[in-house]
Amino acid sequence: MADPRARYFRQLRRLRRGARRWSVLAGGFAGATAILTPYAGLGLPDAGWAAAAGGSLALALWRWSDLRALSAQAPPPALAAGQGNPLLVAAVQRVPAARAAVNELRRQRARFSLRGSAAAGPWTRLDRASLTLAGLAGRLSGPGEPAVLEAAVAERSLRDLAGRVASVEKALRVTPADARPELERAHRTLADQLDAGVDAYERLVAAAASYVAEDGRSATEHPAVGRLTEASDLLRGVAAGLAELRGARTEPLHTPN
Template identity: 70%
Template sequence: MADLRARHHRRLRRLRRAARRWTVLAGTLGGATAVLTPYAGLGLPDAFWAAAAGGSAALALWRWSDLRALAARPEPPAADPALAGQRARARLVAAVETVPAGRGALAEVRRQRARLALRGTAAAGPWARLDAASAALTGLAARLTGPADPAVLEATVAERSLRDLAHRVAGVERALRIAPADSRSALAAAHRTLVEQLDGGVGAYERLVTAAAGYVAEDGRAGAEHPSVHPLTEATDFLRGVADGLAELRTPADPLRARP
């Protein structure tokens, strides 16, 4: 949402410009009407001049009235600089995300920021493993079709849950550093349980990625060789035969060898 105070001032400037413009126009048309109206009476063209002058004067009065009414209202409060900065960043991010390369760059920036936030905690190692496994699965996702589609959806949901669990582990670990001595043991036990859950979940995710890679590998094994190899071999033999034939045509025949 735009700054209300800036919008208020823009409206005031527009009304002031409009009021001045209609005032100048009304004065110009009024003066022209007074000069051009003949003493013998008004004709049809003079009536048009007079109507235009009167309409411009009325519009000028309305614009000045609107300007006074708007200026009499209290100014809206100024926007919070923090909120303004957030809106500016949101607009910048939206603009960058419209570019295909920008989406990848923003995703990498967010990933690095999350990794830095978890640095020094027990969640940093599993998070790095999860990043590597997720990148591998992203490279395989385009080939995981047919019966493998549900596995890709399950992996997406599991990755989101594991990342949330990693942030929870880091938060509990930071709280453990400042916890009183009488409650530290219970919190430490809960932290160990969360770390075990995170490590086990990342391990399961890595096994899923390994199984996905095996599926892609087996799905591509149509026989002893890839289906594209045979057409390439035929094309190679054809071109080689054509080249040999052209070479024979360009070689001059030996006249002595040609005699019986």
């Protein structure tokens, strides 16, 4: 889809051109009607001029009305820097490597926007933990699957909370002195909630790693070890048999005296 803001201004320009064009035509037809109409009254040919003037005037009024209605609406917001055309972004994200690059770009942009705030440290920890969990998600089968869904919901909530912390911190810079104490208390509460949430998320990732480790560990040895041992024994047996066969072929034949 096209940029909504650009589409809004294109439609505005189109309505303005149409309103002006029909206004000029209505004025021209009205003038022609006033000049060409005989004093005795309208004849059949003059009725055409009058109809054209009336129709043009109605269309001009209609276009001006649409223009006023559209101008009264607020224009859509501009695309954020780096967001790009939504259609182009959707096409790029169909390619796995490009999707990873776009996601990394968004993470870096969000991290840069939080630079210097109290949310920057927890955001970085959350980034590391979420990337770790993404590497474990493919092995969290069975009882571990609901944990992946819960982690995704919690991550979105924590990122929103980090944005709130940074926004309140920016507002503190312009807050009058008499209103600062209350806003500072609210900021500390949000920052504490963010720290506690990231701590819980990191504990979830540690639990997921323990689950993956225990799920892949058997009581004795890994099945792959047993299969490799059997294959090694088989190869050694085949090699020994070939060696015996080659030795039997190279031994000299002894004839009796």
